[in-house]
Amino acid sequence: MGVEEEQIVMPGDKLGIVEQYVPGNGTYDDDGEIKSSVLGNVKINQKNKVISVDSKLESPALLKKGDIVYGQITDIKSQRANVNIDCIKDNPRPLALPYMGAIHISQAKKDYLEKLSDAFRIGDIVQAKVVKITGDNIDLSTVDKECGVLKAMCTRCRDYMHTTKKKDEVKCNACNRKERRKISINYVNG
Ligand SMILES: [Zn+2]
Incomplete structure (x- = not known):
């Protein structure tokens, strides 16, 4: 065989x-x-x-367990944050489908997280790892230090934010509002 x-x-x-x-x-x-x-x-x-x-064809990319993906937070529930997955890291091919993934509150960070809004907000750009695929359900994790928020969006004015000296804190470029996030070590300032 x-x-x-x-x-x-x-x-x-x-x-x-x-x-x-x-x-x-x-x-x-x-x-x-x-x-x-x-x-x-x-x-x-x-x-x-x-x-x-x-x-033979420029076939579109399929997601698999272990892939590192980039996406945007579209919704936050009490237990899970939904992510619109844009692309796979180091893979220039477009995705076969518009994938939606979810980060469960237990998969957001290593330390205990009281509420998901202390890790993500709608509009944030995140890097995440695919930990499980069950049918259409794609479970993502941001526990690794490379994963988490790459660019945070201010909930007040929708401008982007920069990191501060405090761990997991970001500050708005425009209105100086401070918020909490699960920040990736690849966070993009400026
Ligand atoms: Zn702001």
Whole structure:
């Protein structure tokens, strides 16, 4: 069993296991199984044991567990913040679908968070990690230090905010209002 050189595969098709091959371009490691992330032809480098899939089309990107994504906060409920996912980090291809993700209050930051509005506000640009995909539900986490708010929007005047010397505090460029956020170490000031 297994795929053959030049065989046409679809996104999600199983190509082999990590004990057999090194996952190359157009593939991903799904808990030890190598799967295709694109529609294309299988290429097997027997010398290096690298399996890859050459995309015939400029196929759109599909989200998978572990991806780092950029998006904008669209809504905040008591338990979850909704994120409109714009793109995948280091992946120039557009997303196949307009994905909506959600950050559960327990996945926002390491420390206890009393309310989600102390971490995010509507309009904020965030970096987040995909932790789980169940059907149409995409669970995101911002616990890692690279993840969190990249650009915060002032709730009073909608202007962007800059970080202050205090941890997880931002201050409005226009009206000087101070607010709290879960700030990424990649926060964009100015
Ligand atoms: Zn303001």
